[in-house]
Amino acid sequence: YILVIGGDYFSLFISILGAVMIWEMARAIFGSAHSRFLIILSIGFGVVILLTGLRIGILLLSTFVLLFLVLFSIYCLVIKQADKITKFLICSLFIVIPCTLFLWLRETKELIILFWILSCVIATDIGAYVVGKIIGGAKLAPKISPNKTWSGLFGGVTASAFTGLGFSVFWMEKHFKFVCLSLLIAIVAQMGDLLESRFKRKYSLKETSNIIPGHGGIMDRLDGHMAAVTFIALISFTTSQMQL
Numbered sequence: 001y002i003l004v005i006g007g008d009y010f011s012l013f014i015s016i017l018g019a020v021m022i023w024e025m026a027r028a029i030f031g032s033a034h035s036r037f038l039i040i041l042s043i044g045f046g047v048v049i050l051l052t053g054l055r056i057g058i059l060l061l062s063t064f065v066l067l068f069l070v071l072f073s074i075y076c077l078v079i080k081q082a083d084k085i086t087k088f089l090i091c092s093l094f095i096v097i098p099c100t101l102f103l104w105l106r107e108t109k110e111l112i113i114l115f116w117i118l119s120c121v122i123a124t125d126i127g128a129y130v131v132g133k134i135i136g137g138a139k140l141a142p143k144i145s146p147n148k149t150w151s152g153l154f155g156g157v158t159a160s161a162f163t164g165l166g167f168s169v170f171w172m173e174k175h176f177k178f179v180c181l182s183l184l185i186a187i188v189a190q191m192g193d194l195l196e197s198r199f200k201r202k203y204s205l206k207e208t209s210n211i212i213p214g215h216g217g218i219m220d221r222l223d224g225h226m227a228a229v230t231f232i233a234l235i236s237f238t239t240s241q242m243q244l
Contacts, residue, residue, distance in 0.1 A: 003114060006106050011049075017218055018099040019046025022092060024208040024217045028199070029088050049099045091199070095219075098226035101233035109236070116167045116178070117185065117232055121224045123163040124156035124186040131155025140190075145197040153190055160186035181235070185228045192227025196220070 002013045023042035105114055132152025140148040164182025168175040196219055200208065207216030215221060 003106070004111065006111075010106055011103055014099050014103055015046045015049040017222070018049040018095055019043055020211065020218045021095045021208075021222070022046065024211075024219050025091055025095065025199075026088060028203040028205055028208065029084050029091070049096060049103075094195070095226070098230045102226075102229045105229065105233055105236075112167070112171050113232075116164065116171075116182075117228050118225060119167070120160040120163050120182045120185040121189045121228050123159040124189050125224065126156075127159025127186075128152040128156030128190070131158075141194055141197075144194055144201060148190075148194070153187075156190060157183055157186040160189075181232070185231065188231040189224030189228045192223045192225075195227070196223035 002010050019042040023039065026042065102114075105117075128148070129152065132147070132149045132155065135149070135151040135155075137149050137151045139146060140150050140153055160182045161179055164178045164185075165175065167182075168178040196208075200206070208219040209217035211217050212221065
């Protein structure tokens with residue numbers, strides 16, 4: 001519903017999701033002992049995403065970001081965890097950039113494009129789970145995510161391709177292009193999932209949080225979506241022959 005409405009409400013919604021994911025990531029890197037710091041940190045990055053979505057002036061946004069990062073750096077020095085600042089800032093890009101690109105796609109592209117991306121990722125997850133459970137077989141990345149299999153990857157890619165075909169037949173043109181992009185979305189979404197699994201394994205986490213009972217954290221649910229949105233946005237940015 002919020003996706004359909006768009007506008008400032010959608011920007012606020014995405015900024016809240018981004019802030020929660022920043023909190024989940026910061027808690028893993030810095031530990032849960034600095035709870036107030038983590039809350040302030042997540043709110044700060046959420047505001048950055050919100051200001052971007054509200055299309056405020058670049059000078060105001062740059063000033064806020066610079067001030068926020070300076071205060072953040074000073075705090076890290078005070079608590080003697082300056083070594084973690086680089087890890088956090090690099091990891092935060094994997095949240096802030098997809099969130100802002102999601103806002104950009106909602107603002108500049110037809111709504112059906114976003115539904116297509118999200119549907120392909122959901123189809124990938126379902127296809128990978130079902131086929132992986134039924135067929136099993138060789139592990140895709142046993143050291144990172146022991147439950148993922150090559151058969152599951154094939155099932156996810158196939159499900160995403162059929163989803164893309166359905167969208168292209170009923171709502172969009174250029175069937176072959178969207179089927180190919182849907183195949184790539186499935187692969188990119190799986191890569192995003194593996195990247196998040198690698199992050200959790202590094203910090204000995206089963207889930208990034210328990211904010212969604214029985215399903216883990218927001219990052220656990222949106223890792224593939226963020227990767228797919230970033231991929232399609234970059235395609236749209238850089239390849240004029242494949243404009244969406």
